[in-house]
Amino acid sequence: ETExxxxxxxxxxxxxxxxxxxxxxxxxxxxxGGEVTFKVFTDGxxxxxxxxxxxxxxGVADMGxxxxxxxxxxLSTAAWLSEGSILVRDALVGAGAYNEMIFKHCPQCxxxxxxxxxxxxxxxxxxxxxxxxxKPVETAEDMKGLxxxxxxxxxxxxxxxxxxxxxxxxxEAYEGLERxxxxxxxxxxxxxxxxxxxxxxxxxxxxxxGTFAGGxxxxxxxxxxxxxxxxxxxxxxxxxxxxxxxxxVEFDAEDNQALAEAGGHNVxxxxxxxxxxAAFAAFAETEVDRMKALAEQREIANADALLETYxxxxxxxxxxxxxxxxxxxxxxxxxxxxxxxxxx
Amino acid sequence: xxxxxxxxxxMGVLLVLLAxxxxxxxxxxxxxxxxxxxxxGERATIGVTRSMVFEFVAKWELSAIPMFLLMGxxxxxxxxxxxxxxxxxxxxxxxxxxxxVATNYASAGFAAASGSSLATAAAMARLAVPEMLxxxxxxxxxxxxxxxxxxxxxxxxxxxxxxLYGMFTGQxxxxxxxxxVLPGLLTxxxxxxxxxxRCKMNPDLAPPIAEEVTWSxxxxxxxxxxxxxxxxxxxxxxxxxxxxxxxxxAGFGAFAAIIIATVRGSMSRSVLFDSILDTLRSTGTIxxxxxGAILFSRFLTFAxxxxxxxxxxxxxxxxxLLLLAVIGGIxxxxxxxxxxxxxxxxxxxxxxxxxxxxxxNLIWIGVLVVKFIEISLITPPVGLNAFVVRGVIGDAVPLGxxxxxxxxxxxxxxxxxxxxxxxxxxxxxxxxSMQN
Amino acid sequence: MNAxxxxxxxxxxxxxxxxLLVMMLHITAEVILRSAFNxxxxxxxxxxxxxxxxxxVFAGLALVALLNEQxxxxxxxxxxxRRTLLVIDGLAALLGAGYAGLLVYGxxxxxxxxxKFNEMVAVRGFDVPIWPSRWVAVIGLGLIAxxxxxxxxxxLRGTKGPxx
Ligand code: NA
Ligand code: NA
Numbered sequence: 001e002t003e004x005x006x007x008x009x010x011x012x013x014x015x016x017x018x019x020x021x022x023x024x025x026x027x028x029x030x031x032x033g034g035e036v037t038f039k040v041f042t043d044g045x046x047x048x049x050x051x052x053x054x055x056x057x058x059g060v061a062d063m064g065x066x067x068x069x070x071x072x073x074x075l076s077t078a079a080w081l082s083e084g085s086i087l088v089r090d091a092l093v094g095a096g097a098y099n100e101m102i103f104k105h106c107p108q109c110x111x112x113x114x115x116x117x118x119x120x121x122x123x124x125x126x127x128x129x130x131x132x133x134x135k136p137v138e139t140a141e142d143m144k145g146l147x148x149x150x151x152x153x154x155x156x157x158x159x160x161x162x163x164x165x166x167x168x169x170x171x172e173a174y175e176g177l178e179r180x181x182x183x184x185x186x187x188x189x190x191x192x193x194x195x196x197x198x199x200x201x202x203x204x205x206x207x208x209x210g211t212f213a214g215g216x217x218x219x220x221x222x223x224x225x226x227x228x229x230x231x232x233x234x235x236x237x238x239x240x241x242x243x244x245x246x247x248x249v250e251f252d253a254e255d256n257q258a259l260a261e262a263g264g265h266n267v268x269x270x271x272x273x274x275x276x277x278a279a280f281a282a283f284a285e286t287e288v289d290r291m292k293a294l295a296e297q298r299e300i301a302n303a304d305a306l307l308e309t310y311x312x313x314x315x316x317x318x319x320x321x322x323x324x325x326x327x328x329x330x331x332x333x334x335x336x337x338x339x340x341x342x343x344x
Numbered sequence: 345x346x347x348x349x350x351x352x353x354x355m356g357v358l359l360v361l362l363a364x365x366x367x368x369x370x371x372x373x374x375x376x377x378x379x380x381x382x383x384x385g386e387r388a389t390i391g392v393t394r395s396m397v398f399e400f401v402a403k404w405e406l407s408a409i410p411m412f413l414l415m416g417x418x419x420x421x422x423x424x425x426x427x428x429x430x431x432x433x434x435x436x437x438x439x440x441x442x443x444x445v446a447t448n449y450a451s452a453g454f455a456a457a458s459g460s461s462l463a464t465a466a467a468m469a470r471l472a473v474p475e476m477l478x479x480x481x482x483x484x485x486x487x488x489x490x491x492x493x494x495x496x497x498x499x500x501x502x503x504x505x506x507x508l509y510g511m512f513t514g515q516x517x518x519x520x521x522x523x524x525v526l527p528g529l530l531t532x533x534x535x536x537x538x539x540x541x542r543c544k545m546n547p548d549l550a551p552p553i554a555e556e557v558t559w560s561x562x563x564x565x566x567x568x569x570x571x572x573x574x575x576x577x578x579x580x581x582x583x584x585x586x587x588x589x590x591x592x593x594a595g596f597g598a599f600a601a602i603i604i605a606t607v608r609g610s611m612s613r614s615v616l617f618d619s620i621l622d623t624l625r626s627t628g629t630i631x632x633x634x635x636g637a638i639l640f641s642r643f644l645t646f647a648x649x650x651x652x653x654x655x656x657x658x659x660x661x662x663x664x665l666l667l668l669a670v671i672g673g674i675x676x677x678x679x680x681x682x683x684x685x686x687x688x689x690x691x692x693x694x695x696x697x698x699x700x701x702x703x704x705n706l707i708w709i710g711v712l713v714v715k716f717i718e719i720s721l722i723t724p725p726v727g728l729n730a731f732v733v734r735g736v737i738g739d740a741v742p743l744g745x746x747x748x749x750x751x752x753x754x755x756x757x758x759x760x761x762x763x764x765x766x767x768x769x770x771x772x773x774x775x776x777s778m779q780n
Numbered sequence: 781m782n783a784x785x786x787x788x789x790x791x792x793x794x795x796x797x798x799x800l801l802v803m804m805l806h807i808t809a810e811v812i813l814r815s816a817f818n819x820x821x822x823x824x825x826x827x828x829x830x831x832x833x834x835x836x837v838f839a840g841l842a843l844v845a846l847l848n849e850q851x852x853x854x855x856x857x858x859x860x861x862r863r864t865l866l867v868i869d870g871l872a873a874l875l876g877a878g879y880a881g882l883l884v885y886g887x888x889x890x891x892x893x894x895x896k897f898n899e900m901v902a903v904r905g906f907d908v909p910i911w912p913s914r915w916v917a918v919i920g921l922g923l924i925a926x927x928x929x930x931x932x933x934x935x936l937r938g939t940k941g942p943x944x
Binding site: 394588592599683 | 792793796797800801803804805806807808810811815825828829830832833834836837838839840841842843844845847849850851852853854856857865868869871872875876878879882883885886887889890910913914917921943
């Protein structure tokens with residue numbers, strides 16, 4: 001019998017836990033007939049976002065909520081691929097393409113994880129971020145001078161559009177919107193509920209500005225992993241991918257619910273004007289160049305070839321997701337079949 | 345031993361080591377590492393030492409602590425707060441117990457520049473106690489008013505305890521700082537009324553002062569402390585207006601203090617050096633304990649203590665008032681020998697599940713917890729504010745006299761706590777007014 | 781011995797003091813530029829977090845250990861003789877040294893690893909390496925350990941009085 005500890009810095013009440021991870025843990029425990037059980041520490045009581053990598057590496061926890069973007073040094077290639085968030089159409093496409101990229105086409109990504117003594121099990125992507133503001137943002141002109149709390153490629157977009165990207169923690173962003181240090185926060189529409197942004201936001205721009213691909217919600221300390229049987233490992237991969245798809249579907253449902261509730265909170269959801277859409281599309285064209293420049297700066301080996309593969313995979317998974325019409329189980333099965341390091 | 349047993353055994357060891365004069369930060373840290381080793385073994389223990397300390401220190405929100413400390417140190421060393429007592433004396437000396445009332449309100453003013461109760465009490469003890477003794481005030485009153493009104497230093501922003509409370513409970517630091525404003529002022533007013541009534545009924549406590557004070561003197565004194573409101577504006581105003589976040593307001597406040605001192609011509613290399621030295625020492629003292637506390641709360645988590653506590657909290661169909669009374673009592677007892685920061689950081693991870701289970705407003709609870717901790721500063725046998733006063737004035741007044749004088753202030757605190765519990769609006773009105 | 785102590789003290793005040801002042805100026809510049817000119821300085825949050833805070837705090841921690849100013853509880857030992865207090869305080873200082881020693885060991889392992897992997901944080905437009913800060917932590921914690929050992933020796937040999 002193995003008790004596996006999981007360290008998360010998300011609230012225990014978040015969708016990630018209630019709708020994705022808790023069901024995952026239950027499925028694994030049931031399928032192993034109680035051989036593998038889980039002890040979950042939420043709300044950062046064991047490790048925060050930045051030091052979860054160390055906590056898993058050092059065996060303080062067996063598993064944990066990792067984000068590649070926190071570790072551009074240690075997980076350099078994967079973190080760099082995550083920077084291309086604007087290239088990713090939606091969460092399901094991101095889940096398919098990113099997992100296939102890492103497990104099948106990026107040996108150096110796997111080496112980077114191995115060097116940390118951590119086994120990746122499944123990667124996830126979030127639904128596209130939106131811009132949530134305390135003033136209407138409809139046209140390209142409206143973006144000028146806006147102070148937006150964001151980071152990574154979203155920050156590049158905000159600056160390219162004539163706005164001003166600001167770095168703050170999320171709780172600070174709440175106060176920032178409330179008191180005017182900020183005009184907007186770029187993030188999941190679900191934050192309107194999760195972080196009570198409904199209280200401080202008046203208008204949401206419904207322009208999708210790219211997803212975050214490259215969370216590693218399922219991973220394991222290599223020693224703990226080694227103690228599992230081959231069947232148990234296969235089970236983790238299979239259920240892990242189902243969980244990664246659950247992230248996409250459940251987060252999307254939560255975003256949509258938040259947008260649907262917006263009216264009740266006197267928050268307007270504003271569709272982007274044509275010139276704003278055009279400005280974003282023009283910016284997205286330049287993203288590949290930015291990725292290449294970043295790769296050079298960070299000395300990522302093989303960057304051009306990797307990027308080309310990744311772009312191809314994004315196209316491929318756009319087709320698959322459309323073909324399967326967003327069907328949760330079918331997409332999970334397809335990712336497991338095409339992307340995972342087991343089962344062939 | 346089960347993990348939970350290890351958790352509770354460790355709390356016992358912790359109390360013994362504390363009693364044996366091991367520094368609080370060291371006790372918290374060592375007991376936690378020992379407990380983590382017992383529960384999880386060597387590898388995880390080394391893992392904890394590898395990343396947790398640095399992770400805790402490298403935190404944007406906590407930058408408010410050294411910045412608020414620097415602001416207070418500059419305000420003090422450059423003499424910005426020196427005129428407070430003189431000014432309050434000129435305006436209030438005609439009242440019964442006028443100098444004590446003046447001391448009380450000067451402390452409230454000092455609180456707006458200082459993030460800590462001990463610093464407030466130390467500064468006022470130096471200025472006000474000799475003056476009151478010179479006018480034949482009862483020593484118990486002269487010392488107690490300083491020790492008691494010093495506690496306002498933590499309630500009125502800036503406040504180190506509120507920053508730490510916000511950090512450990514995930515509550516908005518800006519809301520917490522603003523929540524302390526009215527309770528701090530309420531404390532000053534009730535103390536003031538209590539002093540006046542007491543001195544009216546027993547004039548021997550505070551003989552009237554035959555000092556001729558002109559209005560021109562009064563306004564002149566006011567001019568001397570005029571920069572202080574600017575400092576208050578820099579901190580509270582920059583937050584309220586949306587210029588700065590609560591964290592940034594601290595750095596901005598420190599800058600404002602240096603600018604004010606420079607404009608007044610009271611800035612010098614030695615003022616800057618003394619301020620920096622004070623700030624580093626206080627920062628070190630605070631983080632020594634806070635790092636131990638973060639390891640302790642990690643250890644309690646591994647031991648399952650918070651989960652156990654919240655199950656207990658769920659089990660008994662309690663009433664929130666009873667919960668508050670019990671927790672207030674625990675603070676009184678622990679406060680007999682623990683310092684305010686140690687007290688806060690030791691108890692929060694244990695009490696938080698109770699507050700959450702009872703669905704209490706954690707901003708309001710923050711004010712009450714800070715109030716309980718402040719009260720522990722003026723209760724025997726270890727009342728740090730009484731110690732500070734005694735340390736500053738030397739042998740002139742025995743400790744017993746100071747605590748005797750403090751009984752009246754403790755009586756006033758019963759009323760203040762009652763009001764804060766009965767009317768959460770006192771704490772919540774200002775922070776809530778910020779929303780929309 | 782005293783020369784070493786005074787040198788260490790100067791070093792810590794210089795390191796921590798500059799961190800404090802630069803932190804204050806950087807935050808103030810950010811507030812003013814953003815509020816008045818709608819300009820933000822890239823990296824304010826990251827530099828405050830990973831440089832100014834770590835430098836100021838670890839310098840402060842080491843300074844407190846050097847001056848032997850950690851907060852202790854004295855109430856239960858007031859009746860003890862000076863001799864007993866010296867032994868108790870000496871042992872307490874040894875415990876403090878042991879604690880700091882553990883943190884130094886962990887911090888040192890982590891600093892080595894962080895340097896090897898070029899630990900950094902991504903800021904808009906550039907990356908800020910974090911690993912040098914980890915060594916500052918090791919130095920600060922190391923000074924605490926050394927200072928605690930020195931205090932323990934002085935207390936146990938009776939060349940200085942117990943804490944009061
Ligand atoms: Na204060
Ligand atoms: Na007390």
